[in-house]
Amino acid sequence: xxxxxxxxxxxxxxxxxxxxxxxxxxxxxxxxxxxxxxxxxxxxxxxxxxxxxxxxxxxxxxxxxxxxxxxxxxxxxxxxxxxxxxxxxxxxxxxxxxxxxxxxxxxxxxxxxxxxxxxxxxxxxxxxxxxxxxxxxxxxxxxxxxxxxxxxxxxxxxxxxxxxxxxxxxxxxxxxxxxxx
Amino acid sequence: xxxxxxxxxxxxxxxxxxxxxxxxxxxxxxxxxxxxxxxxxxxxxxxxxxxxxxxxxxxxxxxxxxxxxxxxxxxxxxxxxxxxxxxxxxxxxxxxxxxxxxxxxxxxxxxxxxxxxxxxxxxxxxxxxxxxxxxxxxxxxxxxxxxxxxxxxxxxxxxxxxxxxxxxxxxxxxxxxxxxxxxxxxxxxxxxxxxxxxxxxxxxxxxxxxxxxxxxxxxxxxxxxxxxxxxxxxxxxxxxx
Numbered sequence: 001x002x003x004x005x006x007x008x009x010x011x012x013x014x015x016x017x018x019x020x021x022x023x024x025x026x027x028x029x030x031x032x033x034x035x036x037x038x039x040x041x042x043x044x045x046x047x048x049x050x051x052x053x054x055x056x057x058x059x060x061x062x063x064x065x066x067x068x069x070x071x072x073x074x075x076x077x078x079x080x081x082x083x084x085x086x087x088x089x090x091x092x093x094x095x096x097x098x099x100x101x102x103x104x105x106x107x108x109x110x111x112x113x114x115x116x117x118x119x120x121x122x123x124x125x126x127x128x129x130x131x132x133x134x135x136x137x138x139x140x141x142x143x144x145x146x147x148x149x150x151x152x153x154x155x156x157x158x159x160x161x162x163x164x165x166x167x168x169x170x171x172x173x174x175x176x177x178x179x180x181x
Numbered sequence: 182x183x184x185x186x187x188x189x190x191x192x193x194x195x196x197x198x199x200x201x202x203x204x205x206x207x208x209x210x211x212x213x214x215x216x217x218x219x220x221x222x223x224x225x226x227x228x229x230x231x232x233x234x235x236x237x238x239x240x241x242x243x244x245x246x247x248x249x250x251x252x253x254x255x256x257x258x259x260x261x262x263x264x265x266x267x268x269x270x271x272x273x274x275x276x277x278x279x280x281x282x283x284x285x286x287x288x289x290x291x292x293x294x295x296x297x298x299x300x301x302x303x304x305x306x307x308x309x310x311x312x313x314x315x316x317x318x319x320x321x322x323x324x325x326x327x328x329x330x331x332x333x334x335x336x337x338x339x340x341x342x343x344x345x346x347x348x349x350x351x352x353x354x355x356x357x358x359x360x361x362x363x364x365x366x367x368x369x370x371x372x373x374x375x376x377x378x379x380x381x382x383x384x385x386x387x388x389x390x391x392x393x394x395x396x397x398x399x400x401x402x403x404x405x406x407x408x409x410x411x412x413x414x415x416x417x418x419x420x421x422x
Contacts (some may be wrong), residue, residue, distance in 0.1 A: 008264070010246075012255040015263065019242035025241040026234065040269055056284040060215075061243045064208065069238040073203050073286070076232060101378075114191045126223065130230055139191045143240035148226070177185040 005050055011041060018064055026068060036071060040064040076081055107143060117176070121162075121167045128162035136177065189233070196231035203232045213239065317342040319382070320399065322413035333417040339393045344382040345401055349412050351405030353377075356412065358385055363396040363416075374404060392419045 015037060022033035044063050083166050121129055127148075134144045145155045163176060204212065204225050211217050212225045247253035252353050255263070278300040316335055325348055335341055345358070355374040370391055375383050383401065399415040 003296065008260070011264070012260055013246035013248070014244065015255050015259075016253040017247055021244050025237055038267060038270070042190055042267060045267070045271065057246060064243070065238045065241075066209075069209055070206055072232075072234045072238065073206070076203055076235075100296060112189075114188055117188065118192060118195060130226065133192065133230050134233075136235065137236075138185060138242060139233070139236070147236055147240045150297075166389065177188040 006056065007041075008044055010044075010056060014054065014060065015041070022066070022068065026072065037064075040067040043067065046108070054112060109165055116170060119164065120166050123169075124162055124165060128158045131155055131158040132162040132166070182299065193231070193233070199230055199231075203230040203235055230341075288419050316340075318344065318417075320345040320415040320417070322346070322348055323416050325413075333415070335392070335417060335419045337392065337419050337422055338389050340389050341387045343387060343399065343417075344380075344386040345385065345399060346382045346411065347377060347412060347416050349403070351403065352379065353405055353412070355404045356383055357402045357404055358383065358400070359400045360387070360392070361398045361400060363398055394419050394421045 018037045018040065019030070019033045022028055022036045023030060028036065039065050040060070047059075047063070048056075060105050118141060124132065130148060131144055134147065139147070141152055141155050141159075145152050148155070150158075166176060208225055212222060212229075215222075217225065229239075248335075272406055316339055318333055318335070318341065320333060322345070347356070356378055358372040360370045370387075371386060375385070378384055385399075392415060395418075397417050397419065401412045401414070401415060402409045403412045
């Protein structure tokens with residue numbers, strides 16, 4: 001089997017699912033996802049001759065993740081370096097003002113609670129802090145385990161400990177955000 | 182009650198305020214390969230957690246292969262279009278960019294060669310022209326000029342012909358002259374080997390750009406083979422125009 005044959009076989013098997021991988025996981029448009037997929041396959045094709053392992057799909061996976069990483073990272077850094085506008089600039093069109101929230105007091109209360117919780121999280125032991133931050137960002141237990149390189153039981157244990165400490169520190173059993181799952 | 186997503190957004194906003202930098206692609210590679218020492222890996226992990234989307238690039242479930250017959254398996258038609266686009270891209274971009282870079286680099290190099298060549302030609306032409314020397318000055322060594330002698334004053338931005346007299350009976354094969362900035366002795370102009378003239382002086386030509394206003398020591402060394410020794414020192418001043 002030639003390199004081209006092997007590549008074409010992977011291309012047919014993975015193309016559509018990789019597009020879905022990008023749209024589903026990173027919420028990019030179909031068009032962007034196609035571009036990312038082509039980019040990943042292009043890099044894979046360029047590097048294929050140098051790859052010596054058997055599991056080419058694993059190599060493709062590493063490249064696909066890397067392509068996503070670079071794209072997202074460049075977007076994050078581009079946002080931080082975004083141009084600022086002078087509010088006195090006559091050409092600057094202000095965004096429409098958002099309608100006032102009906103319950104200002106409630107919002108203030110939530111903001112204070114959120115600040116207290118953030119401060120309390122910052123004081124957690126590192127393992128628990130990492131786990132709870134990922135959990136708050138809607139990562140599943142499986143994903144947290146994979147990222148931190150620990151077992152599922154260890155994830156559950158760290159989260160349990162973190163929540164216990166946070167509730168004790170905040171003196172409020174309802175202090176933690178609701179689980180939306 | 183604050184929801185998880187609201188809280189996560191607040192956490193992210195705080196991280197942005199703290200300006201936590203996302204790990205670079207190289208750091209990520211080292212991190213995923215497990216090549217970092219534990220403390221460094223922990224730091225990278227913390228920076229990653231500040232950017233949940235980046236964490237997702239590592240944790241998201243990668244799809245399994247679609248086998249022939251599956252709707253996700255590219256049909257011949259679907260394959261043909263995409264494959265052609267990929268081949269087109271393969272022939273075009275990276276190589277093209279490299280070629281453009283070398284073209285640009287070549288153009289810059291060619292321009293530099295022309296400019297530097299012109300400057301060299303101009304400098305050679307200047308050197309071939311006869312140059313008038315503005316000031317000629319006989320120099321007597323320090324300590325040999327008697328009390329009340331005037332200092333040797335030169336004007337900045339001119340050419341000088343300096344004639345240091347050698348009051349030393351010892352004969353040397355040749356001489357060397359250092360002109361040392363008195364304020365900064367590490368700054369010195371050094372001559373090639375010079376022979377003593379029939380009048381007992383050396384003849385030194387100093388160009389207009391060589392000496393800035395200030396005080397200088399002109400040191401003459403006698404050279405015999407590899408050996409050299411100080412002979413006389415002369416103090417001169419270069420004044421503003």
